[in-house]
Amino acid sequence: MSRWSLYTWKRDGRSLRRALPTLTVLAALLTTSAGVAAGAAEAVERDVLGSGGLTQIELSSFEGEESVRPLTTSALQDAENAPGVRQVVADYSSGLYAEEDGTYDLTSHTLTPGDDLPVTKGKVPAELGRSEVVLPAVAQGTDFAPLLGRTVAFGYTKATGAASGTTAVIKLKIVALYDPTWQADGPGVAYLSEDTAALLAAARAGQEPEVFRDKEGAQSATVVVDHQKQVAAATKTLQDDGFSASPVSDRVRNLPGLFGAADLAMRVGVLILALVAIGLGVVRAADSTRARIGQFAILRILGSGRPELRRILLGEAVLSGGVAGVVGVAVGTGVSLALVSPLSDVLGLPIKLTDALPGPGWVAAALLLPALGLAVGTLLGSREVLRRDPYLTARAHS
Amino acid sequence: MNTASPPAVAAEGLAFSYASGGGLTRADLTLEAGAMAAVEGPSGSGKSTLLALLGLILSPSAGSLHITGTDTGALAPAERDLLRQRSIGIVLQDLGLLPFLSAWENVAAAFGPRLGRHRTAARDLLGDLGMAQLADSRVTELSGGQRQRIAVARAAVKQPVLILADEPTSGLDPKTANSVMNSLRSCAERGSAVLIVTHDSTVAGACDQRYVLDEGVLSTAHKETARKENLA
Numbered sequence: 119m120s121r122w123s124l125y126t127w128k129r130d131g132r133s134l135r136r137a138l139p140t141l142t143v144l145a146a147l148l149t150t151s152a153g154v155a156a157g158a159a160e161a162v163e164r165d166v167l168g169s170g171g172l173t174q175i176e177l178s179s180f181e182g183e184e185s186v187r188p189l190t191t192s193a194l195q196d197a198e199n200a201p202g203v204r205q206v207v208a209d210y211s212s213g214l215y216a217e218e219d220g221t222y223d224l225t226s227h228t229l230t231p232g233d234d235l236p237v238t239k240g241k242v243p244a245e246l247g248r249s250e251v252v253l254p255a256v257a258q259g260t261d262f263a264p265l266l267g268r269t270v271a272f273g274y275t276k277a278t279g280a281a282s283g284t285t286a287v288i289k290l291k292i293v294a295l296y297d298p299t300w301q302a303d304g305p306g307v308a309y310l311s312e313d314t315a316a317l318l319a320a321a322r323a324g325q326e327p328e329v330f331r332d333k334e335g336a337q338s339a340t341v342v343v344d345h346q347k348q349v350a351a352a353t354k355t356l357q358d359d360g361f362s363a364s365p366v367s368d369r370v371r372n373l374p375g376l377f378g379a380a381d382l383a384m385r386v387g388v389l390i391l392a393l394v395a396i397g398l399g400v401v402r403a404a405d406s407t408r409a410r411i412g413q414f415a416i417l418r419i420l421g422s423g424r425p426e427l428r429r430i431l432l433g434e435a436v437l438s439g440g441v442a443g444v445v446g447v448a449v450g451t452g453v454s455l456a457l458v459s460p461l462s463d464v465l466g467l468p469i470k471l472t473d474a475l476p477g478p479g480w481v482a483a484a485l486l487l488p489a490l491g492l493a494v495g496t497l498l499g500s501r502e503v504l505r506r507d508p509y510l511t512a513r514a515h516s
Numbered sequence: 517m518n519t520a521s522p523p524a525v526a527a528e529g530l531a532f533s534y535a536s537g538g539g540l541t542r543a544d545l546t547l548e549a550g551a552m553a554a555v556e557g558p559s560g561s562g563k564s565t566l567l568a569l570l571g572l573i574l575s576p577s578a579g580s581l582h583i584t585g586t587d588t589g590a591l592a593p594a595e596r597d598l599l600r601q602r603s604i605g606i607v608l609q610d611l612g613l614l615p616f617l618s619a620w621e622n623v624a625a626a627f628g629p630r631l632g633r634h635r636t637a638a639r640d641l642l643g644d645l646g647m648a649q650l651a652d653s654r655v656t657e658l659s660g661g662q663r664q665r666i667a668v669a670r671a672a673v674k675q676p677v678l679i680l681a682d683e684p685t686s687g688l689d690p691k692t693a694n695s696v697m698n699s700l701r702s703c704a705e706r707g708s709a710v711l712i713v714t715h716d717s718t719v720a721g722a723c724d725q726r727y728v729l730d731e732g733v734l735s736t737a738h739k740e741t742a743r744k745e746n747l748a
């Protein structure tokens with residue numbers, strides 16, 4: 119860094135200051151994505167773990183997968199007997215549709231201990247009764263608010279043959295409504311007791327519930343242990359018993375899909391930021407040095423050596439990259455905080471402002487990489503032009 | 517003047533050749549402090565090359581160069597740069613002022629990048645040279661003659677041991693040329709050795725010593741020019 123850089127960077131349009139806008143935008147983008155991803159991950163983790171996720175183990179049945187034990191009645195009984203297990207709730211999926219008014223067609227699931235519904239009206243009892251249902255406040259244009267507390271007839275499919283079926287009717291009391299933006303199991307889900315959910319799933323398969331539960335089994339089940347400390351041992355026991363079992367907390371921590379992709383995208387973003395900074399440095403430094411060769415020659419006759427000319431360029435690079443980093447992080451953090459409310463709507467989860475602050479690693483990358491990359495690029499880009507004394511180059515040009 | 521002190525410049529057998537072939541074949545020259553000398557010669561004879569060598573920008577391929585007794589051949593590049601910054605002021609034919617600095621800042625730049633520290637010296641000198649009203653101008657708004665005078669001020673402001681000026685009066689009207697020469701003369705009077713490259717015999721005639729550079733060889737021109745002027 120040379121003191122001359124302060125003058126050239128501030129006053130000379132041909133200096134490396136030109137790299138500032140691009141790097142600022144990239145640093146801001148990286149900071150914003152880091153903040154948004156952190157906010158979403160925090161909110162999801164808090165939501166899942168807050169609803170008892172730390173003491174839960176998820177069992178999955180993979181249809182057609184021989185090596186995984188199906189979640190039949192006897193299998194679930196075994197799971198319940200594993201050490202430390204307090205409760206096993208099996209999830210059966212089917213459908214409920216409008217019988218009297220409305221045209222809705224809802225997916226039905228068991229209300230499991232892991233479901234932390236954001237209830238807007240009514241109250242979910244400690245254990246849902248066989249003839250009770252929890253619905254989204256609104257689904258497919260039907261507003262269920264007027265029906266809250268009432269017993270309503272719903273239709274469901276009862277298979278009578280391989281490709282034929284009739285509609286059966288079940289009367290259920292709507293005990294609570296939840297915020298429809300909460301879509302952990304997809305949109306428009308009706309939550310039922312385990313027995314009722316199994317009844318609907320069995321009817322759709324054309325079987326008696328006991329037979330269905332015994333032969334086909336559940337889609338998945340939530341195992342609740344007494345204490346967080348028992349999760350690892352219980353998971354191991356269940357896996358040894360042939361179940362596909364994984365702690366819910368693990369599943370959240372390395373949420374594979376969305377957050378895995380976001381994480382990868384950010385790593386790529388860091389790489390892009392570094393490469394663009396270096397590339398910009400190479401190109402801008404070469405151009406700028408060539409364009410300013412006359413000025414450099416004057417600085418030579420005023421007593422600057424070639425190392426000092428290099429330090430002038432490096433100083434410009436550090437100033438440009440540094441300002442880009444600071445402004446980018448500030449703007450990016452601001453944007454990320456401003457996105458908290460829309461993101462919260464999209465996810466259907468509350469996000470705190472502090473959740474959406476980008477992590478220190480990402481902030482450090484956004485702060486430092488523009489300056490570092492630009493400096494490295496500048497050294498590379500100016501090498502060729504500064505190899506020759508600018509005095510000679512300038513005189514050869516004129 | 518202390519006669520025991522070494523000359524401002526002592527060059528012996530100075531030579532330089534560019535990769536393309538041209539350059540300087542041989543230059544011997546001694547300038548005492550306060551001396552004012554002119555170098556004349558046809559285009560391409562090596563005048564600017566000689567100046568770049570004396571200004572420690574180029575390193576000679578042969579010969580020796582002492583600046584106030586310091587053997588410049590023994591210096592590391594950074595030491596040469598420092599010596600140039602401290603002791604030599606240069607006015608170049610085709611390289612002018614730094615466009616991102618104002619007039620007084622260009623003058624102060626002779627001391628290095630801490631411009632604010634030399635604000636007073638720079639502005640005072642511009643005032644002495646009758647350019648006080650130009651001090652804050654952007655150099656892009658100055659005429660060629662004004663720029664040339666500011667370049668001379670920049671070379672003079674630190675009262676260096678040696679001032680090298682490459683055609684400082686070319687393209688100037690006689691009045692402006694005269695004021696540039698007066699500035700250089702007053703630098704010499706304050707103790708700088710001044711070497712001026714010129715095509716203008718009036719300018720050369722105003723100097724105490726005259727050299728001629730022809731095909732890369734420097735020689736004194738005392739008698740020849742004296743005779744020519746007597747004849748004229």
Ligand SMILES: Nc1ncnc2c1ncn2[C@@H]1O[C@H](COP(=O)(O)OP(=O)(O)OP(=O)(O)O)[C@@H](O)[C@H]1O
Binds near residue numbers: 513534535536537563
């Ligand atoms: N940068 C350079 N690279 C290669 N050759 C050069 C370079 N500069 C000058 N020369 C050559 O060196 C010789 C001396 O050039 P120099 O510039 O010293 O001449 P000069 O006497 O100053 O001429 P002028 O009066 O036109 O300014 C010329 O033949 C010129 O072509």
Ligand SMILES: [Mg+2]
Binds near residue numbers: 609
């Ligand atoms: Mg010349």
